[in-house]
Amino acid sequence: MxxxxxxxxxxxxxxxxxxxxxxxxxxxxxxxxxxxxxxxxxxxxxxxxxxxxxxxxxxxxxxxxxxxxxxxxxxxxxxxxxxxxxxxxxxxxxxxxxxxxxxxxxxxxxxxxxxxxxxxxxxxxxxxxxxxxxxxxxxxxxxxxxxxxxxxxxxxxxxxxxxCSGVTTYSALKKVEQHFDTPIVMFGAGGLGLMALSLLKAMGGKGAIMVDIDAKKREAAEKAGALATVDPKAPDALEQLAKKAGGPIRAVIDLVGNSATTQLGFDCLTKGGKLVIVGLFGGGATWALPLIPIKAITIQGSYVGxxxxxxxxxDLVRTKKVPxxxxxxxxxxxxxxxxxxxxxxxxxxxxxxxx
CATH class of the missing domain: 3.90.180.10 (Medium-chain alcohol dehydrogenases, catalytic domain)
Structure with missing residues (x-):
C-alpha cells in the first residue's frame, strides 16, 4: 500500500x-x-x-x-x-x-x-x-x-x-433555511462557496451574493449562479452588499472565518440576523459587543455535519441532479x-x- x-x-x-x-x-x-x-x-x-x-x-x-x-x-x-x-x-x-x-x-x-x-x-x-x-x-x-x-x-x-465541503455547507445552509426567501450573503467562493451555491438552489433558496477577494473566484461564482459578487476589499463593500441584496440581509454564512470576513458579515446583517461561521482561517473577532444585543444578532458556529x-x-444530489x-x-x-x-x-x- x-x-x-x-x-x-x-x-x-x-x-x-x-x-x-x-x-x-x-x-x-x-x-x-x-x-x-x-x-x-x-x-x-x-x-x-x-x-x-x-x-x-x-x-x-x-x-x-x-x-x-x-x-x-x-x-x-x-x-x-x-x-x-x-x-x-x-x-x-x-x-x-x-x-x-x-x-x-x-x-x-x-x-x-x-x-x-x-x-x-x-x-x-x-x-x-x-x-x-x-x-x-x-x-x-x-x-x-x-x-x-x-x-x-x-x-x-x-x-x-x-x-466535507458538501455536508459542511449543507449543514450550514440548514441553519439559515428560514431565510431562504431572501438573498443570503456568503463569504468565500472557493470549493465550499461553489458547493454552497449549487446546494442552495437545490434546497429552494432564492440565491446568494458571494464575497471574495479573488476576481477569478468571483467570476467562477457568477458562472455557478451567484446573484451578485462583491470584493470585500472595496472601500464601499458594505454599501455594495446592501444595494445588491435589495433589502435587509438576514443571513450570512462565512466560509472563510477571519477577522475581516466576520466583521463585514456582522456589519451587513439587519436586526435579528444570523451569522453562521464555518471557515477556520483564523484570527480573533472584532465585533463591538453592545451591538450584538442591540441588533439581536445570532452568531453560530457550524462544524461539518x-x-x-x-x-x-x-439523496438531494441524485433527485435534484445538483451540478x-x-x-x-x-x-x-x-x-x-x-x-x-x-x-x-x-x-x-x-x-x-x-x-
Whole structure:
C-alpha cells in the first residue's frame, strides 16, 4: 500500500510503502478511487490554528492529533473486503465491488452525543484523515460499513468533496433555511462557496451574493449562479452588499472565518440576523459587543455535519441532479503539489487525488 503521510508539521509529505492492511472486526477495506484536498488539510499540515489577539496558536498536537498521519477526509473507494465481524445487516446495500463515500466525522460511538446521531460533535473524535489515517493512499480501512454510503453510479471524483465541503455547507445552509426567501450573503467562493451555491438552489433558496477577494473566484461564482459578487476589499463593500441584496440581509454564512470576513458579515446583517461561521482561517473577532444585543444578532458556529445529513445530501444530489463543483484531478503522487497550490490560493473548486 502506498500512502503520503504528514511526518512533521509543515514538512513535505512522506511517501510510505507498506503491506496492504486486512480488515479486522467490523472494518471495511476499500481501494481509494478519489481523495479531495481540503483547506482543513492545510491546517493539519501546518500544525494549528491562529486564535488572534496574541493568543498562543491552537496546536493540533495538543488536540490529540499524532504524527505520522495520512490525511484525506474526502474519500471515495471501492469495497474490497469486510471484516469477520460484519453481519449482513451491517452491510445494508453495500457489497464487494460497490463504490462508497466515506463518512469521516466519527466519534467514540458510545456517548450520548454519538448515540443521538451527532458523532461529528463527539468530545473524543476519531475522524478519519484527522485523528486516524485517511484517504491520501491507495487503500484505506473504514471502521464500520455504516460509514460507507453507496454512490449508486455517482462519479467518485466529483462526489468525494461531499464528505466535507458538501455536508459542511449543507449543514450550514440548514441553519439559515428560514431565510431562504431572501438573498443570503456568503463569504468565500472557493470549493465550499461553489458547493454552497449549487446546494442552495437545490434546497429552494432564492440565491446568494458571494464575497471574495479573488476576481477569478468571483467570476467562477457568477458562472455557478451567484446573484451578485462583491470584493470585500472595496472601500464601499458594505454599501455594495446592501444595494445588491435589495433589502435587509438576514443571513450570512462565512466560509472563510477571519477577522475581516466576520466583521463585514456582522456589519451587513439587519436586526435579528444570523451569522453562521464555518471557515477556520483564523484570527480573533472584532465585533463591538453592545451591538450584538442591540441588533439581536445570532452568531453560530457550524462544524461539518452528521451522518444523517450526509445521506440527505447524497439523496438531494441524485433527485435534484445538483451540478458538481469544478474538480481538478491529480495523481496521488502529486499530493504535495496539491497542498501547495491550495496554500497559494491557486485552486478553483477542488483538487481531487486519484490513486
Amino acid at each position: 502506498k500512502s503520503f503521510k504528514v511526518a512533521d508539521f509543515k514538512a513535505p509529505l512522506q511517501e510510505v510503502d507498506e503491506a496492504t492492511p486486512q480488515p479486522s472486526g467490523t472494518q471495511v477495506l476499500i481501494k481509494v478511487k478519489a481523495a479531495g484536498v481540503c483547506h482543513s488539510d492545510l491546517h493539519i499540515w501546518e500544525g494549528g490554528y491562529d486564535l488572534g489577539h496574541g493568543r498562543k496558536p491552537l496546536s493540533l498536537k495538543d488536540r490529540g492529533i499524532n504524527l505520522p498521519l495520512t490525511m484525506g477526509h474526502e474519500t471515495v473507494g471501492e469495497v474490497l473486503a469486510f471484516g469477520p465481524d460484519v453481519k449482513p445487516t451491517d452491510q445494508g446495500d453495500l457489497r464487494v465491488g460497490d463504490i462508497g463515500l466515506v463518512y469521516p466525522w466519527i466519534g467514540c460511538g458510545k456517548c450520548a452525543t454519538c448515540l443521538g446521531g451527532d458523532e461529528n460533535m463527539c468530545l473524543t473524535p476519531r475522524s478519519l484523515g484527522v485523528y486516524c489515517d485517511g484517504g491520501y493512499a491507495d487503500h484505506m480501512l473504514v471502521p464500520h460499513p455504516r460509514y460507507l454510503l453507496n454512490l449508486k453510479g455517482l462519479d467518485p471524483a466529483t462526489t468525494a468533496p461531499y464528505a 452528521n451522518l444523517r445529513e450526509t445521506q440527505e445530501l447524497l 458538481p463543483i469544478p474538480v481538478t484531478r491529480q495523481p496521488l503522487a502529486k499530493a504535495n503539489d496539491a497542498l501547495l497550490q491550495l496554500q497559494q490560493g491557486a485552486v478553483v473548486g477542488r483538487t481531487v487525488l486519484t490513486p
